[in-house]
Ligand SMILES: Nc1ncnc2c1ncn2[C@@H]1O[C@H](COP(=O)(O)OP(=O)(O)OP(=O)(O)O)[C@@H](O)[C@H]1O
């Protein structure tokens with residue numbers, strides 16, 4: 001059976017209380033019985049004394065009938081069992097119990113033994129020593145009180161008497177009284193003690209149970225509830241009782257432990273959450289690096305092929321162009337032949353242009369780097385192309401940061417990159433628009449952003465724009481501008497990023513590293 005803590009405590013405290021109360025009641029009842037018995041002995045002694053005194057005269061007169069009558073009358077009182085007169089020889093000469101008259105009592109008998117226990121009989125004894133308690137029948141307890149009748153002067157001087165002078169004791173008056181009254185009193189007293197004990201026990205148990213509930217059960221229950229919550233992983237609540245005892249300390253420690261567990265769990269969760277983000281970020285970077293590698297490899301192999309083709313085609317092209325131009329100078333030519341020759345010259349020039357682009361793309365020239373101002377290179381580029389008709393309807397805005405330190409670059413190659421970007425922007429805005437050019441510095445690199453309000457690039461094309469020969473401009477474009485620019489920026493240790501939204505515009509960001517030790521601490 002599962003008993004609650006409070007029940008166990010109450011039961012054990014009550015058991016201790018019951019044991020104490022039982023001992024207390026036993027001692028109390030024993031004392032009470034002793035007192036009541038002493039009182040009964042005194043009463044019996046007084047009664048004996050009264051009988052002797054009231055029958056004194058009749059005894060002197062030797063009026064035995066009268067004496068016996070008087071004793072009989074006294075013996076009719078309630079609680080008096082019997083009264084008897086015993087001679088010093090041990091013969092019961094009178095008793096209120098007629099059956100006893102004439103009976104001989106041995107000195108060993110209980111009534112005599114009190115004084116006749118020793119070798120010499122006691123002449124005087126205290127009322128206590130003259131009394132005896134014994135049982136009559138099954139349950140009845142009685143008190144016997146023997147009182148000696150002493151010889152007086154009158155006894156041996158009276159003419160009627162025959163008692164010798166040296167007879168010190170004439171006989172014994174033995175009064176036997178019932179102790180029922182005493183037992184009734186004791187029973188009533190015992191009942192009162194039992195009722196008082198039960199009431200006291202009830203009140204004590206109730207008070208004990210209430211205070212235990214308040215001081216122990218409630219806090220323990222709260223602790224138990226909190227422990228269960230903790231095992232379910234609920235850590236938001238705390239125990240809200242405070243007492244300056246062990247339970248209060250336990251609650252406080254429990255709250256601290258819960259808070260620490262919560263913090264540890266939060267840390268773990270945060271760690272797991274950021275781990276996911278970090279893994280994602282790392283994965284994204286790896287993917288980027290992989291696509292860069294693929295692109296570089298593609299460019300390298302294409303570059304070799306392009307270099308070979310361009311080199312082989314360049315000489316015949318020069319020849320075609322030279323001979324076509326020379327033939328075209330002949331004035332006697334038919335107009336239709338002249339037109340055909342013009343066409344040959346234009347297309348050959350276009351071919352030469354493509355070859356030049358291929359050579360640029362494949363050229364493995366090491367950049368001639370020198371400390372240069374990015375803003376100055378951009379200004380030079382703009383001066384070169386700004387006046388071209390394609391930029392007529394385009395508003396160019398410059399937002400340069402003046403705090404950019406010089407970067408180590410080949411100014412010609414960087415200028416070529418800028419030209420490519422600006423030409424692409426103008427191609428995307430045939431009916432005009434805006435170009436915003438920004439330069440600034442971040443931590444250890446310089447950033448150049450060129451934003452246009454052109455057609456934008458679809459998501460599908462965005463993946464291919466750096467591929468050599470990818471163009472959406474038909475015959476007008478070679479698809480080499482971004483590939484060449486990518487190669488140049490890569491050889492400078494930088495990178496190109498393109499963000500675009502169809503119908504809104506494109507932003508190209510060119511990132512160039514700052515030389516070691518020249519990092520810019522500000523954040524313009
Ligand atoms: N600013 C831009 N706005 C819209 N599309 C662009 C932009 N820049 C590049 N593109 C797209 O990327 C393609 C590739 O550009 P890239 O500069 O490599 O070649 P191209 O401009 O087509 O030809 P080339 O530069 O050799 O004359 C372009 O055809 C165009 O579709």
Ligand SMILES: [Mg+2]
Nearest residue numbers: 420424481482
């Ligand atoms: Mg281009």
